[in-house]
Amino acid sequence: MDSITVFAPATVANVACGFDIFGFAVDNPGDQITLTASPEPGVRIIDIIGDEGRLPREANRNTASIAIQTYLQHINRTDVGVDVVLRKKMPLGSGLGSSAASAVAGVFAINELLNRPLTVRQLIPFAMEGERIACGSAHADNVGPSLLGGFCVIRSYQPLDVIRVNTPASLYCTLVHPDIEVNTKDARFILKNEVSLKNTITQMGNVAGLIAGLMTPDYDLISRSLVDVIIEPVRSILIPEFNEVKQAALENGALGCSISGSGPSMFALCRDPQTAERVGAAMQQAFLSVGISSESYVSEINQQGPKVLTTAEVAS
Amino acid sequence: MDSITVFAPATVANVACGFDIFGFAVDNPGDQITLTASPEPGVRIIDIIGDEGRLPREANRNTASIAIQTYLQHINRTDVGVDVVLRKKMPLGSGLGSSAASAVAGVFAINELLNRPLTVRQLIPFAMEGERIACGSAHADNVGPSLLGGFCVIRSYQPLDVIRVNTPASLYCTLVHPDIEVNTKDARFILKNEVSLKNTITQMGNVAGLIAGLMTPDYDLISRSLVDVIIEPVRSILIPEFNEVKQAALENGALGCSISGSGPSMFALCRDPQTAERVGAAMQQAFLSVGISSESYVSEINQQGPKVLTTAEVAS
Numbered sequence: 001m002d003s004i005t006v007f008a009p010a011t012v013a014n015v016a017c018g019f020d021i022f023g024f025a026v027d028n029p030g031d032q033i034t035l036t037a038s039p040e041p042g043v044r045i046i047d048i049i050g051d052e053g054r055l056p057r058e059a060n061r062n063t064a065s066i067a068i069q070t071y072l073q074h075i076n077r078t079d080v081g082v083d084v085v086l087r088k089k090m091p092l093g094s095g096l097g098s099s100a101a102s103a104v105a106g107v108f109a110i111n112e113l114l115n116r117p118l119t120v121r122q123l124i125p126f127a128m129e130g131e132r133i134a135c136g137s138a139h140a141d142n143v144g145p146s147l148l149g150g151f152c153v154i155r156s157y158q159p160l161d162v163i164r165v166n167t168p169a170s171l172y173c174t175l176v177h178p179d180i181e182v183n184t185k186d187a188r189f190i191l192k193n194e195v196s197l198k199n200t201i202t203q204m205g206n207v208a209g210l211i212a213g214l215m216t217p218d219y220d221l222i223s224r225s226l227v228d229v230i231i232e233p234v235r236s237i238l239i240p241e242f243n244e245v246k247q248a249a250l251e252n253g254a255l256g257c258s259i260s261g262s263g264p265s266m267f268a269l270c271r272d273p274q275t276a277e278r279v280g281a282a283m284q285q286a287f288l289s290v291g292i293s294s295e296s297y298v299s300e301i302n303q304q305g306p307k308v309l310t311t312a313e314v315a316s
Numbered sequence: 317m318d319s320i321t322v323f324a325p326a327t328v329a330n331v332a333c334g335f336d337i338f339g340f341a342v343d344n345p346g347d348q349i350t351l352t353a354s355p356e357p358g359v360r361i362i363d364i365i366g367d368e369g370r371l372p373r374e375a376n377r378n379t380a381s382i383a384i385q386t387y388l389q390h391i392n393r394t395d396v397g398v399d400v401v402l403r404k405k406m407p408l409g410s411g412l413g414s415s416a417a418s419a420v421a422g423v424f425a426i427n428e429l430l431n432r433p434l435t436v437r438q439l440i441p442f443a444m445e446g447e448r449i450a451c452g453s454a455h456a457d458n459v460g461p462s463l464l465g466g467f468c469v470i471r472s473y474q475p476l477d478v479i480r481v482n483t484p485a486s487l488y489c490t491l492v493h494p495d496i497e498v499n500t501k502d503a504r505f506i507l508k509n510e511v512s513l514k515n516t517i518t519q520m521g522n523v524a525g526l527i528a529g530l531m532t533p534d535y536d537l538i539s540r541s542l543v544d545v546i547i548e549p550v551r552s553i554l555i556p557e558f559n560e561v562k563q564a565a566l567e568n569g570a571l572g573c574s575i576s577g578s579g580p581s582m583f584a585l586c587r588d589p590q591t592a593e594r595v596g597a598a599m600q601q602a603f604l605s606v607g608i609s610s611e612s613y614v615s616e617i618n619q620q621g622p623k624v625l626t627t628a629e630v631a632s
Contacts, residue, residue, distance in 0.1 A: 021521045155525040156518070161540060165528050194510040200546070202472070203516070204523045205337045209471040211527040212481050224477060230516070 001311040004113050005034040008105035008306040009149070010090050010297075011097035012173065012267045013141040016228040016258040017206035023097075023141035024151040026173050027299035029090035031098070032309065033064060033105035035113055038081035043068050050088035059084075063099040064106035067130035071107050074126065075117050082110060091295070093181045095261035100142030103130025108147065108306040120305065123147055124162060136185055142261065149305035151214060167301050168217035172276035174254070175297040176245070176283040177265040182238050187262035190234055199229045219255060219271055226256025226269065239264045241290050248282040257283075273298065317627040319352040320429050324421035324622040325465070326406050326613075327413035328489065328583045329457040332544040332574040333522035339413075339457035340467040342489050343615035345406035347414070348625065349380060349421035351429055354397035359384050366404035375400075379415045380422035383446035387423050390442065391433050398426060407611070409497045411577035416458030419446025424463065424622040436621065439463055440478060452501055458577065465621035467530060483617050484533035488592035490570070491613040492561070492599040493581040498554050503578030507550055515545045535571060535587055542572025542585065555580045557606050564598040573599075589614065 009030040015022040038044070043065045045057045059065040064086055072078050084106070092098050107123045107130075124147055128138040144152040144162040155161040195203075209225030212218070236242040236259065245266055249257035253275040254268035266283065270276040280296035287294045325346040331338040354360070359381045361373045375381040380402055388394055400422070408414050423439045423446075440463055444454040460468040460478040471477040511519075525541030528534070552558040552575065561582055565573035569591040570584035582599065586592040596612035603610045 018520065018524065020517045021524060153521065153524040153528060155521040155537075155541065161521075161525070163525060163528055163537065165524075191513065193513050195513055195516045197507065197509050197511055197546075200511045200516045200519065201336045204334060204520055205469065205471040205477075207520045207523050208334065208337060208469040208481075208527050209477070209479060211524050212469060212479055212531065215528065215531045221471075221479065225471065230513075 003036040003312040004109050005309040006105045006109040006306050007032050007309055008101045008146050009302040011142040011145045013261040016226040017203055019231045021154045023145040025145040025149050025302035027302045028297050031101040031105050032087040033109050034085040035109045036083045038083050040081045041079050044083050046083045046085050048086045063130035063134045064102040066133050067103035067106045067126050068110045070129040071126040091177050094177045095263045095265040097142030099134030100146050103127040104146040147305050149303045167214050171301050172270045172273050174268040174276045174280040176294050178287045178292045178294040180264050182264045202229050223255040232258055245283045245286040248286040249279045252279045252282040254279045319628040320425050321350040321625040322421045322425040322622050323348050323625055324417045324462050325618040327458040327461045329577040332542040333519055335547045337470045339461040341461040341465050341618035343618045344613050347417040347421050348403040349425050350401040351425045352399045354399050356397045357395050360399050362399045362401050364402045379446035379450045380418040382449050383419035383422045383442050384426045386445040387442040407493050410493045411579045411581040413458030415450030416462050419443040420462040463621050465619045483530050487617050488586045488589050490584040490592045490596040492610050494603045494608045494610040496580050498580045518545050539571040548574055561599050561602040564602040565595045568595045568598045570595045
């Protein structure tokens with residue numbers, strides 16, 4: 001093939017109690033990338049659609065093209081030429097893993113275009129390099145689930161150890177993105193470097209409970225475990241009406257509700273699609289009560305990771 | 317019945333990464349208690365065998381009798397009279413949940429003697445009261461698995477939330493108790509009150525990995541997750557030759573090895589009984605190289621919790 005278009009899913013990192021170690025993928029939203037083979041070696045950004053001109057077009061500054069470049073260097077194929085068109089289908093700086101989705105779409109697409117020299121799991125480090133550009137450190141809690149699908153645990157970074165955990169057949173995610181912006185670096189900067197042993201113990205209990213709840217499955221246990229005593233109390237001050245929005249989600253039947261990634265988006269997990277829709281409407285209403293508009297997305301947990309939308313042979 | 321003898325299992329608390337939240341029960345060692353109904357109201361310690369006279373004989377200072385008293389008060393049966401004979405079948409102050417086993421044996425036995433007014437799970441708080449006497453705070457990471465059997469997560473203390481997690485069909489525990497003593501209160505006192513966020517993240521990753529590894533089951537994941545970066549580096553200084561003993565366990569095929577509870581006993585988890593026996597011998601040899609004798613116990617994970625050994629009707 002000469003051309004390929006790939007979708008990669010948005011992701012919810014942290015998932016309340018699992019700061020830097022938990023993340024899951026959703027079916028909606030996500031990014032699209034189109035790669036077209038070119039006789040001229042190198043990676044070029046031809047166009048980015050949907051970012052209102054905010055993302056860098058230089059190939060060595062863009063998260064998707066850097067991921068592709070790093071991959072091509074690793075497999076010794078810097079002779080390959082590829083033109084990139086990126087369609088941002090989700091808000092930037094939203095806490096929905098926007099940069100990870102672009103990087104994942106990029107490496108997944110180039111690996112397909114070259115007939116899969118590497119397995120999907122082997123692509124994680126190259127997508128992480130894209131993340132390093134976007135947020136200053138190479139995190140895997142968005143990249144992992146965006147690439148592998150499902151709910152992932154980043155058990156360790158050195159060496160990298162990403163585990164995929166089964167989730168209940170019926171589990172829905174509501175995402176609400178308020179039209180405000182939180183910088184990922186700021187959101188990390190305000191965190192304290194020390195945690196009390198007491199809070200560490202509480203958080204570990206919820207981490208264990210959430211994994212056991214997802215794998216059993218046990219919805220009540222999932223619900224009791226979606227509690228974050230370390231990060232949420234600090235970061236939630238960056239999100240206006242956080243407590244009211246969370247309360248609205250819980251009162252409308254969500255299993256739990258917290259910050260998606262570093263925010264400002266918020267996620268809720270629900271047992272069924274009707275509840276997820278109702279929860280989304282209630283969360284949007286709570287934001288609107290202080291004049292903040294928002295977008296809401298409802299989907300199942302994405303189990304597949306990226307998918308090929310179209311391929312084409314270009315007549316020579 | 318008028319008399320009952322109950323066995324309650326020893327337990328390994330913490331299990332490397334899960335300080336204060338993980339614990340599992342073993343088939344060997346354990347404590348035995350015999351309760352005999354008496355017409356005279358109140359709980360009396362008639363005899364304690366195997367403690368070399370070190371445990372208090374006063375009913376309001378002994379962990380087993382306090383658990384029974386608290387239970388009788390709760391069910392409004394202070395009219396009941398019971399004589400207690402406790403057979404300590406494991407070392408005291410060993411990190412094997414000795415006080416928990418006595419308390420659990422006591423409450424389980426009195427509940428059986430009275431024809432089960434409460435469920436086994438409902439007995440946890442009364443056994444915890446016994447623990448409070450023994451170590452100054454009412455922990456559940458020994459009491460929980462000793463009562464429920466299996467591998468337990470103490471997700472939360474307020475409210476108490478004890479979750480039982482499935483373990484692989486073939487999973488063996490080696491326990492080695494060196495003939496030295498570590499006071500539980502001292503072992504807690506030397507811990508720092510603050511943990512770095514970085515270590516908290518690492519520990520949470522291992523907590524999640526261990527639960528996923530046990531439930532999948534995935535022995536390699538269990539092995540990679542049996543790592544403690546918070547407590548073991550501090551407490552291991554109280555155990556002579558700790559590093560050498562641990563190394564001996566790992567070199568002989570253990571999935572992991574760490575301190576049992578607050579020590580000085582050490583545990584190792586193994587895939588099969590032959591490995592568990594070999595690991596035990598190697599650990600004992602490492603202790604012996606610096607002149608420390610030890611006892612070794614090998615058993616499966618106890619799935620049942622306490623069991624009734626004998627009951628008797630006393631002719632009136």
